[in-house]
Amino acid sequence: MSAGTEVVCEGVVHVYPDPSGDDVVALRGVDLRVAPGERVALLGPSGAGKSTLLALLGGLVRASAGSLRLDGAEVRTMDERALLRLRATGVGTVLQGPSRNLLPYATAEQNVALVQRAVPRSRRRGLLAPRDLLDALGLADLARRRLGALSGGELQRVAVAVALANGPGLLLADEPTSQLGTAHRTAVLDLVDRVCERFGTTVVVVTHDPGVAARWDRTLTIRDGRVGSEGRLGRDRAVVGPDGAVQLPDALRSAWPPGTRVEVVPDGDELRLRREAT
Numbered sequence: 001m002s003a004g005t006e007v008v009c010e011g012v013v014h015v016y017p018d019p020s021g022d023d024v025v026a027l028r029g030v031d032l033r034v035a036p037g038e039r040v041a042l043l044g045p046s047g048a049g050k051s052t053l054l055a056l057l058g059g060l061v062r063a064s065a066g067s068l069r070l071d072g073a074e075v076r077t078m079d080e081r082a083l084l085r086l087r088a089t090g091v092g093t094v095l096q097g098p099s100r101n102l103l104p105y106a107t108a109e110q111n112v113a114l115v116q117r118a119v120p121r122s123r124r125r126g127l128l129a130p131r132d133l134l135d136a137l138g139l140a141d142l143a144r145r146r147l148g149a150l151s152g153g154e155l156q157r158v159a160v161a162v163a164l165a166n167g168p169g170l171l172l173a174d175e176p177t178s179q180l181g182t183a184h185r186t187a188v189l190d191l192v193d194r195v196c197e198r199f200g201t202t203v204v205v206v207t208h209d210p211g212v213a214a215r216w217d218r219t220l221t222i223r224d225g226r227v228g229s230e231g232r233l234g235r236d237r238a239v240v241g242p243d244g245a246v247q248l249p250d251a252l253r254s255a256w257p258p259g260t261r262v263e264v265v266p267d268g269d270e271l272r273l274r275r276e277a278t
């Protein structure tokens, strides 16, 4: 297994082109830094750009502008071979809906082995054998079971193990606890914690699950295509954007709609905003 990967994004922009001219700007300048071995939850409303950011980090989609570095290597300008190598050995991804990247008629062990076959021979020697990986993750009881016979929660845990089969330094997961009951959600999160503790893997998870946010030290809320606020140890802080903008707290958004005029009054380390009377 590789040690945890450092993730650095600076001014990352992503545009989905549309032939009719209605291009979608999904990310508008994302700045973030995730230390090796850190666990981060990406929160935010639907359409904010969370899954897009995950796809860029996983080398599945190339960012339109900005800089996105994994352990110092610039992903945005990597050629196709380097991107293939990144996906085969550098990053493990758990897609939304656990069955999407798993073979239902094969066992957990066989699914892990299959992913390892795509890893270049020179790097394969450093990987844990499928059975050892499943043991290390506390999933030995699922190793010989066909995935088609597993429950949703069991399947999701196997999906995490399969994402780790290539010994990545970065684990990405899109909504890993959605559609699971409380016991299975806890089991999946316990597993992710075990991955970090055992292997030092860096973890970035997209989630709408407040349980995930409450459990980890750091949350980043993506809103309107950038990091709008950051939570650390239960304290939420707005993040100043690349254009100097600070997003309003959710509770004020409907009361102060776009276009509302405000007087901005700096006062030492404080800034007061006063809405203009209408």
Ligand SMILES: Nc1ncnc2c1ncn2[C@@H]1O[C@H](COP(=O)(O)OP(=O)(O)OP(=O)(O)O)[C@@H](O)[C@H]1O
Residues within 6 Å of the ligand: 016, 024, 025, 026, 044, 045, 046, 047, 048, 049, 050, 051, 052, 053
């Ligand atoms: N392949 C695509 N082609 C065109 N537009 C896309 C594509 N994927 C996403 N988008 C658009 O980009 C924006 C960001 O989408 P994204 O899926 O990253 O948001 P999200 O925060 O993950 O949302 P959700 O929580 O609903 O999954 C949205 O406006 C979405 O419609």
